[in-house]
Amino acid sequence: MPDEVCGSCHALGSSWVRLQWCSTCGHVGCCDSSRGQHAYAHHVRTGHPVVLSLAPDESWAWCFVDEVFLVRVP
Template sequence: MTACDHLTELPAEPPAPQTPDGCAECLAEGTRWVHLRLCLTCGHVGCCDSSPQRHASAHFAKEGHPVMRSFEPGEDWRWCFVDETLV
C-alpha cells in the first residue's frame, strides 16, 4: 500500500454506514450487488465495480469523496479513487 494525501481529508472517526444492510441505491431500486464499499467521508454504502450498477464509483463521481473501504466481513482494505491505489 502507498501513502495517499486524501487520507488526511477523512474525518477523525470513521462514519457510520448509512445503509448497513447493503448498497443504498440497489436497495432502493431492488437490484443486486456483488460486493459493498463504504465511503469514508460520509458513510454511503455502494456496490463495487463488479456489480452491474457500480454505485460506489458513481458516488465518487457525483460527490468527489475519494476514499472508500471494503464493507465486506473480514476485509479492511481502502481504495483511493483519485490516486487509483490501495491506501
C-alpha cells in the same frame, strides 16, 4: 456500523456483489464488480476520494483519485 445494503440497488430491486463505505460521508454503495457501480458513481458525483471495503474478510480501502489500495487499520 454502516448499512449492509446498497441503497441504490435496493431501491431498483437489484443485487450487488460487495459493499463499499465512503470514508468522507458514510455513504454505502456497491463495488465496481456490481452492475450499478454505485460506490464509484458516488465518488463521481461528490468527489469523495476513498472507500473502504465492508466485506468481513477484507481490510482495504481504495482511493479513486490516485487509483491505489490503502492499508486500513482494523
